[in-house]
Amino acid sequence: xxxxxxxxxxxxxxxxxxxxxxxxxxxxxxxxxxxxxxxxxxxxxxxxxxxxxxxxxxxxxxxxxxxxxxxxxxxxxxxxxxxxxxxxxxxxxxxxxxxxxxxxxxxxxxxxxxxxxxxxxxxxxxxxxxxxxxxxxxxxxxxxxxxxxxxxxxxxxxxxxxxxxxxxxxxxxxxxxxxxxxxxxxxxxxxxxxxxxxxxxxxxxxxxxxxxxxxxxxxxxxxxxxxxxxxxxxxxxxxxxxxxxxxxxxxxxxxxxxxxxxxxxxxxxxxxxxxxxxxxxxxxxxxxxxxxxxxxxxxxxxxxxxxxxxxxxxxxxxxxxxxxxxxxxxxxxxxxxxxxxxxx
Amino acid sequence: xxxxxxxxxxxxxxxxxxxxxxxxxxxxxxxxxxxxxxxxxxxxxxxxxxxxxxxxxxxxxxxxxxxxxxxxxxxxxxxxxxxxxxxxxxxxxxxxxxxxxxxxxxxxxxxxxxxxxxxxxxxxxxxxxxxxxxxxxxx
Ligand SMILES: Nc1nc2c(ncn2[C@@H]2O[C@H](COP(=O)(O)OP(=O)(O)OP(=O)(O)O)[C@@H](O)[C@H]2O)c(=O)[nH]1
Ligand SMILES: [Mg+2]
Numbered sequence: 001x002x003x004x005x006x007x008x009x010x011x012x013x014x015x016x017x018x019x020x021x022x023x024x025x026x027x028x029x030x031x032x033x034x035x036x037x038x039x040x041x042x043x044x045x046x047x048x049x050x051x052x053x054x055x056x057x058x059x060x061x062x063x064x065x066x067x068x069x070x071x072x073x074x075x076x077x078x079x080x081x082x083x084x085x086x087x088x089x090x091x092x093x094x095x096x097x098x099x100x101x102x103x104x105x106x107x108x109x110x111x112x113x114x115x116x117x118x119x120x121x122x123x124x125x126x127x128x129x130x131x132x133x134x135x136x137x138x139x140x141x142x143x144x145x146x147x148x149x150x151x152x153x154x155x156x157x158x159x160x161x162x163x164x165x166x167x168x169x170x171x172x173x174x175x176x177x178x179x180x181x182x183x184x185x186x187x188x189x190x191x192x193x194x195x196x197x198x199x200x201x202x203x204x205x206x207x208x209x210x211x212x213x214x215x216x217x218x219x220x221x222x223x224x225x226x227x228x229x230x231x232x233x234x235x236x237x238x239x240x241x242x243x244x245x246x247x248x249x250x251x252x253x254x255x256x257x258x259x260x261x262x263x264x265x266x267x268x269x270x271x272x273x274x275x276x277x278x279x280x281x282x283x284x285x286x287x288x289x290x291x292x293x294x295x296x297x298x299x300x301x302x303x304x305x306x307x308x309x310x311x312x313x314x315x316x317x318x319x320x321x322x323x324x325x326x327x328x329x330x331x332x333x334x335x336x337x338x339x340x341x342x343x344x
Numbered sequence: 345x346x347x348x349x350x351x352x353x354x355x356x357x358x359x360x361x362x363x364x365x366x367x368x369x370x371x372x373x374x375x376x377x378x379x380x381x382x383x384x385x386x387x388x389x390x391x392x393x394x395x396x397x398x399x400x401x402x403x404x405x406x407x408x409x410x411x412x413x414x415x416x417x418x419x420x421x422x423x424x425x426x427x428x429x430x431x432x433x434x435x436x437x438x439x440x441x442x443x444x445x446x447x448x449x450x451x452x453x454x455x456x457x458x459x460x461x462x463x464x465x466x467x468x469x470x471x472x473x474x475x476x477x478x479x480x481x482x483x
Contacts, residue, residue: 020397020399021400024400030348100349101376104381104382105382107382107383107395111391115388115391115394121398123381267377275417
């Protein structure tokens with residue numbers, strides 16, 4: 001099953017172990033994974049990708065569990081005409097910067113989903129990437145999309161403010177707050193409100209939920225309701241109790257309404273394109289850097305770095321120098337340091 | 345290519361109610377650079393096997409204090425094999441009577457750790473087992 005062709009075939013047939021292996025190959029950036037995903041690529045672009053983000057402990061996993069359950073409980077004609085939609089979940093937790101290891105604990109809250117063959121849950125460590133996702137999360141979502149899941153829910157690292165990457169990788173971004181955190185206007189970082197298409201105040205069973213809603217509403221109004229960034233969509237502020245399921249059906253309905261809104265307004269295509277562009281850009285950057293490194297004589301990079309550290313060179317000039325060197329023939333002539341020298 | 349990060353599922357089957365030991369092991373393995381999927385209390389063998397599959401782990405660690413190991417472990421082994429994960433390394437931690445050790449080993453359990461086992465020893469054994477095979481089948 002290690003050969004991409006066999007792997008692709010098995011994934012297309014719905015073999016779950018093959019899918020799990022494919023996800024590992026992608027996560028580890030192994031060539032067989034890239035090859036398999038390239039073959040599966042024509043099958044992508046169909047799933048509804050939903051990002052779920054918010055500060056640590058706000059109830060992201062618990063809510064994802066409930067949303068998945070609600071989706072699996074009935075037919076949603078927009079997602080699949082004749083059966084409940086297949087739901088894949090990617091849950092990202094932080095990698096320890098000290099050991100490189102991670103504890104991936106989101107499944108603890110998702111035990112209700114066990115035994116449902118229409119659900120697939122995969123935990124990922126962020127592996128050094130900032131922004132709330134792992135470097136390969138988007139490709140993992142692509143693979144799940146190709147495997148035929150109608151909905152892919154991505155739970156980001158709970159980091160509080162910087163996990164805005166998700167907005168580039170999802171159709172709809174759900175931002176979860178909980179009472180007590182929303183009291184403080186400072187706690188609502190601008191970035192997180194701007195990426196929210198739907199806001200959920202979870203733990204509405206705890207005191208302060210109403211207040212959190214008020215504070216969020218005021219913050220949204222102040223920002224001119226820029227959440228979701230587009231005209232024609234009022235960012236709803238919903239209340240839920242993920243531990244009992246209260247309010248979850250409304251969250252699901254809002255998701256589906258947002259999906260319809262995206263499709264009707266043409267934003268579905270635009271966001272899909274944005275997602276592809278983000279992935280393409282990242283890959284291009286990686287490969288160019290890789291190629292540059294591979295083409296350098298040993299130690300050159302280290303030398304340049306040392307010169308920057310000694311303040312003999314600024315990073316900007318260094319990069320200019322590094323790149324302008326590349327076309328070998330006239331490199332000497334165009335050497336920026338020499339040009340500067342000549343002018344002097 | 346360097347070895348991919350070792351992925352371990354730590355699960356707590358059975359009905360006994362605390363998971364302090366399992367959490368200590370999970371942290372120790374994280375500190376040893378592994379990715380540990382932690383699933384919480386009261387997992388059935390079916391839930392454990394399903395999680396092992398979806399997460400494509402190299403290692404499954406079962407923490408069993410209830411005395412039900414001779415019922416739980418064979419079932420987990422059977423399910424892993426049936427779903428094509430016979431190569432996953434299985435470890436058991438907990439209070440296991442000496443006379444059951446050979447039976448567990450015969451089932452394919454790699455090692456059994458009692459309450460006194462050091463976390464360093466456990467991490468080292470897990471690493472050794474996991475690195476003994478190519479985690480996802482190579483070309
Ligand atoms: N009272 C109350 N507790 C909740 C609710 N939802 C979740 N919790 C609890 O809040 C804690 C954290 O829930 P999680 O779902 O793990 O939160 P999370 O945002 O996924 O956490 P991280 O992934 O660690 O950032 C758990 O103890 C949940 O049981 C709720 O609606 N009400
Ligand atoms: Mg979580």
